Amino acid sequence: MDLDPTDKRLLAALQRDGQMTADALGRDLNLSPSQAGRRRQRLEERGVIRGYRAVLDPVAAGLGVEAFVQIAMATHTEENARDFLRLCRTRAEIVGAWTLTGEADYLLRVFCGDLGDLNRLVQQTLLPHPAVSRVHSQIVMERVKSDAPLPL
Template sequence: MTQDPRTALDDTDRRLLAALQRDGQMTAEALGAAIHLSPSQAGRRRQRLEAAGVIRGYRAEIDAPAAGLGVEAFVQIAMARHSQENARDFLRLVRERPEITGAWTMTGEADYLLRVFARDLADLNRVIQRLLLPHPGVDRVQSQIVLERVKSDGPLPL
């Protein structure tokens, strides 16, 4: 049986991943210095972790309000019917909408939890009233508006 490469991380891999979570633009030189390896060794480890899918990509962290998105909300969705077609159609909608930035299937009363960013409350209302509620598979929508983010999505605890 082949071991999943994501579970075969050594301490150096974990230090490398932690460093990249702090700054994904680190050069091989800076990364090597941070984890006490040569730049070429650090670069090869990074490439191996990228190829294995442990590192899925790099992106800029954008301040939502500074970018004109003043409202963040979490929206719980309860489905009326749990058919494969319903789920497939709903998930297609979720994946296509840029204002829905995260989506999870859940246990409990809600079937899905969506993270939504909007310009303002009217924009959030449009997403809920014109996009989510009219979907034929949706039974109930419950939203919670974020008042203050006290901790951003942090690095994984490696």
């Protein structure tokens, strides 16, 4: 989908505040509220805007440990991949999962209450999984820049 400059400004505004009303968007974009609302609706219908959500502070929500976990697969079969992806989708601690090029096959972003919870996830869930050969975890010490808006 081609985005014109106004679409990009609208998307940038919504990334800053997903609760902006059509009135506020219109003022921000120098459009009428109805024009701003129609543009937003068109972007939603075309899948450019996939949804809206609250951004939570993980520590305040009781999730004091954030980690990135690299997974190397034991064998690269369709069944192993399907089973491992099912595990990723069903474990609440795993908030992001990506397939990678290079040494690791998957990168997982996880949030846990404490180091014990992370250890249990790795030792009792990930390592014993038949699809997994190797697990390498890195604990986040400080979020320098986290989940920034897309560069439009």
